[in-house]
Amino acid sequence: MTTMTTATTTTVLEASGVTMRFGGLTAVRAVDLTVNTGEIVGLIGPNGAGKTTFFNCLTGLYVPTEGKVAYKGTVLPAKPHLVTTAGIARTFQNIRLFANMTVLENVLVGRHTRTKEGLWSALLRGPGFKKAEAASHARAMELLDFVGLAHKADHLSRNLPYGEQRKLEIARALASEPGLLLLDEPTAGMNPQETRAAEELVFAIRDQGIAVLVIEHDMRFIFNLCDRVAVLVQGEKLVEGTSDVVQADERVIAAYLGTPFEGAPGAAEVAEVEAAEAHQEGTTPDTAAPDTAPRAATPADTPDTAPAADPPPDTAPPHHEDGATPRATGPEGKAP
Amino acid sequence: MTTKTPSTPDTPRLTKTTAGPHISTLPLPEPLARLLVLIGSAAALLGTFLAWTWTTAFPGNLTVTGYPGGLQVITLTGAALTLVFTLAGHRLRGLTWLIPGGTNSPVLLLSLGVLGTTGYTMGAISDHLGGIVNLEPGAWISGIGALTAAIGALGLPSDTPTTPDTPTSNPWQRLRHSFKAPAPPRAKTLPDWAEILIIAASFGIGLYVLAYGIEAYSELFIGFLITACFGATALHRAGLIPRLNTLTAKHRNVTLAAALVAAALFPFTQSDASYALIGVNILIFATVALGLNVVVGLAGLLDLGYVAFLGVGAYTAALVSGSPASTFDVHFPFWAAVLTGAAASLAFGVIIGAPTLRLRGDYLAIVTLGFGEIFRITMNNLNGRSGPDLTNGAQGIPNIPDLQLFGYNLGIEHDVLGFTLSRPANYYLLMLLFTAVVVLVFRRSGESRIGRAWVAIREDETAATAMGINGFRVKLIAFALGATLAGFAGTVQAHVSYSITPEQYLFANTVPPNSAFLLAAVILGGMGTISGPLIGAALLYLIPAKLQFLEDYQLLLFGLALILLMRFRPEGLVANKRAQLEYHETDQLDVPDQQKLPEGTVGVHKAGA
Incomplete structure (x- = not known):
């Protein structure tokens, strides 16, 4: 499978004992997961296993009932925008672009945490403002170039084809200069060619030194891509390991297809x-x-x-x- | 991936190849139709030089032969425009620049406008003077001419060809199709000075038309409104307004300057102080509407009590400006009063916003509506009996002294360069400065990191927070900025209107500004744009002011007009690019090029999506 690109691995994300209860329903139960630098980790599981809930716990959309999530050693606050500021960016299972903004504006919004200009600087338009805007534009165009959407910078994002919307969402997430990128079903609804392209894109992101945690149902995609795969079943982590280990695990197979009497x-x-x-x-x-x-x-x-x-x-x-x-x-x- | 009909990408090219015939509403041969339009509009034009009625009892003196007056001028203008555009349709040299977009649709719209105006005039004369006998032959010539022209225009083929799925079975559907026109192609670039000149000239014409509307008496104003509506649509269909928009988008600073200069010239064209007073009231209304546009248009927060912030600013300025009725015995200089008023509004904005902005959508609207009412009632009750004496209760604060700026007393008439500037004209110029500041604030904040954050919050709050935007903080900034801008405008309002009372700050009233009209101005004009709320406010001020004879039916008609507008033009009169695309999916300006995927994969794609 894929080899590590960085020699020294440090822990980027450390989730320990994350539990999420909604009333009487325990959606995620005591899940531990670590992601190291330069790693692509997959999170799989049948529908309703709690993968997206776990993602939401990581990104602060939900406050975990128990457990804690640490990014590079510091415990993350349970506020989505602070999590992004800390260095975790995400995409959404059902694409959530700013539909009526242009492609470029979408990426510029992603730059929000890495720029400082407030209202006063916007009103006064000093040299610092212009410099920062120019830098943001340059970086955004660079990212659009990276995902191959630079030629569509002025299009409204709602008019992009599905696959390109996915790419734009990734570009927008990358604009916040994350150390860890969370992808929630990045290939859902894609055709095989597009899935292949998405694979390449994820590898390219990893090569930039960004760790990736990906939820996906496309097993070929996951097993091609990931250094490690964790399987979530009914809110609990069943097994974690390399693709070979996971594919061979009886419990995983049982979880997906059911066990006989x-x-x-x-x-x-x-x-x-x-x-x-x-x-x-x-x-x-x-x-x-x-x-x-x-x-x-x-x-x-x-x-x-x-x-x-x-x-x-x-x-x-x-x-x-x-x-x-x-x-x-x-x-x-x-x-x- | 859009799963729309395959004809959506590059519509213009596709429709040309697969299109059906160009249909007309009435089945007339095209040459005959053109001839009818020419003869009809010429007759309508000539008719305006004859007397339309025998007595000057009808306003505007329509009795003189050889000298059109009042409503005749409007018919004359409409008929002349119809003629010019019809001739341009014949590809007459020197006129083709008029119709880069549609050819026949502008003619149709203009001739209907002329028919409407002339018909309305004839009806008004008959109604006013008691019978059709009061119409002189001139009115009949113009009226029949206008009818002939309209019939001819209905026989002209449509500008856009029919597609197989265009409904054309009944005349109404064919008429609606005839109104459509293709967008103008990209214009060839002129030298910069020429483009700037065009912008300046357009603003000059715009100012003239607006000033005409402001001065018009009720009957004239209705005729003006009919022709202006049809005329503006016709110019849009002809492609002139889109062309102008391209130019203004290119030279934005020039456009702003031209608009400012044109607006500043307005009081010099007015001899009568009452029109300048209308002007300053429109400016106050428009400025506050633009402030509301930050909150509603950019950040997407529905604020139904916005007029309260105007009230906070006005009351604060009134209290510190040395009014004898004020409980504070202070007289701040104007700049200090402005800052105090804006600061008080800011403080109120934060106090109201901090707890309520945690709510979303409808809840926020209800809370702000409540706050607006609380403000008014509180001002009523701070009268020394129901509460501490601060605002003088229902009597309000009268006798707010006039401003004295750099030795220039705004309260008295001045002669400048041979023009007389009345008191309202002085305040108009002061208020224009304030409007310019608010326009600048709107533009600069909208096109920045914070402005993008507002729009992102409006589009999808969850995604925006996941992008690192502190939703609450950003919304609070928008709310507070909006409040500050309203308070800023309020400080001038206090001086303009001499006295302020709680009843000036109602939720809904026939006299703007009030919260409902402010919101209507923003929505009617176009959310998120600069010119939209300004135009919306001008219309919403003028129309009720000119149609006061309707009395109780005013609000009914207002509601009806709003419903019709939202049905047919939901993005408002001035649409920004985003809203245009948001509401009209089918005629997209910005269509994706879709030849990305090979043929065989499309099925997989759609199934997956």
Whole structure:
């Protein structure tokens, strides 16, 4: 996988025992997570696992019920703008650009924390103001160039195509000169080419010395990209490690696809399904065969790649033949 | 990614290739239609030189043959413009510069304006003098001419071709389509001095038209309003106003200076003090509206009690300016009174804002509405009986002395360069200075880090705070700045109006400024723009002032007009680029180029999105 670019790694983000309760519902339960410099860390989990809630706890949108979040050793205050000032920038799962501002203005808003000019300096327009504005513009254009949107600087952000809106959101976040960038599903809604481009973009950001924590559902994206992956299930961190470790973990597979019943019922069902399939093949060979054949073949052919949503074939994890076979058929067996 | 119809990108080019025919509202052959417009508008024009009625009882003396007066002048102007634009439509050399955008749509609008004005005049004469018999032949010639021209203009083909999904089944839909016109192409660049000259000339014309409107009596004003509305739309459709906007955007400082000079010349054109008084009242109203625009237009905070800050400024200035009725026996110099008034408003803005700006949207509106009322009632009660004697209660503070600046007494008439400047004219010039300061403050704060933060907060507060913007702090600055600007204007208002009473600061009233009208001026004019609130305030002041004979129906008509405007032009009269795009998705000026993605990926894309 990817190699570390910096020799000396220091901890950028340290979340310890973060718990978030909404009334009786515990959305995030005692999650520990560290991100080091030059690292890309992935956060995955089924829908509703609490990933975005955890993000919101990190960025101060929510005040965690318990636990603390530290950035480079200092505990973060629970105010979003102070978190950004400290050096954590984020993007949103559902794009939240300033729709009626131009692309350039969006990035300039991102510069807010790194510029000081207040109302008086804006009204008096001294030399310092002009210098700071010019510097902000230059930096913003640089960032737009970096994500490839410089030619659209004067467009309204609402008129950008979806993929470019995502890029703009990243540029806007980078404008606050973060040490850690939090990406909440950066490739949601993107086509494969755009996802590939987003991957390159994240690597390029990492190469600038910015640590990245990314939530994503696209497993190929996550496993290509991340040095470490943490899996969140029902608010709890299930496992954390390299892509290989995570892909191989039984609990992860179970979390995504569910576990079969223990013992006899599972076996009985497998038999039942097999019988049903055999019967189907026999009766309607023309129509059913192409459809059911691959399904029947699934457990045998690709026993362990199938469960983990969509991992690339070349990164197939070690074998778990005995456990995987019933597990893969389990959900199918219940379906008919 | 927009999933709109594929025709949205580069609309102009696409529509030209896939377009249907150019339709007209009435089925007339084009040459006949043009001829009708020419003959009709010529007749309307000539008719204005004849007598329209027999008696001077109708205001404006329409009885003289050979010398148009009153409403005749308006018909004359409209008809002349129609003629010129029709001739320009024939691609007459030297006139084509008039129509870089639409060709027939301006003619249609102008001829309808002429018909409206002439028809209104004929109706008003008949109503005033009791019957159609009072109309002389001149009125009939102009009226029939205007009708002929309008019929002809309705037969002209539309400027924009129909698309397959343009509804054209009934005349109303065809008429609405005929009003549309293409945007003018990029103009060739003139030398700077020529462009500046054009800007200056435009402002000169603008000032003249506005001054004409201010001086007009009720009947004339209605005719003026009809022609001005249609005329302004026609100029917009012809592409002249968009062209002018490009120029003003290019030379912004020149534009500001030209506007300032044009406005400063206004009192010199007025012999009558009462018109200068209208002028200074418009300026006060407009300045406060511009201050409100910081709060509403930029930061997106709905403030329904804004007039209270004007009141704080006015009361403070009144109390410290040596009025015999004031409880403080002090007489600050004007600059100190201004600073005190602005500071008091600032303090009130922070006191009101600090607890309430934690609320969002509707809640903030309700709290500010409450504050506005509290201010008025408190001023009423600080009369020595219901509370401590501070503001003299309902009597207010009378006899606020006139200002004396650098030995120049603003309270008396002065002769400057052969022109007589009356008391209101003096205050007009002073207030203009204040307006210029507020314009400068608005512009500079809007185009800065703090201004961008305001707009970001307005757009999406959560995202803005995630970008490191301290939402509360930034909103409080906007609120306090808005309050300060209102108080700043209030200090002049106190002197202009001699006396101030709590009843000048109501939430809604037929006389501006009041909170409802201030907000209406901002929204009607165009949120987030500089010229929008100024124009909106001018209209909202003039229209009620000129239509006082409507009495109780004034507010009803006002409401109706506001509803119609919001239906057909939600971004206000002067739209900034953002709002224009926000409200009219289909005719976008700034469309994304969408050939980025290869054909096959589009499906994946949309499904994912």
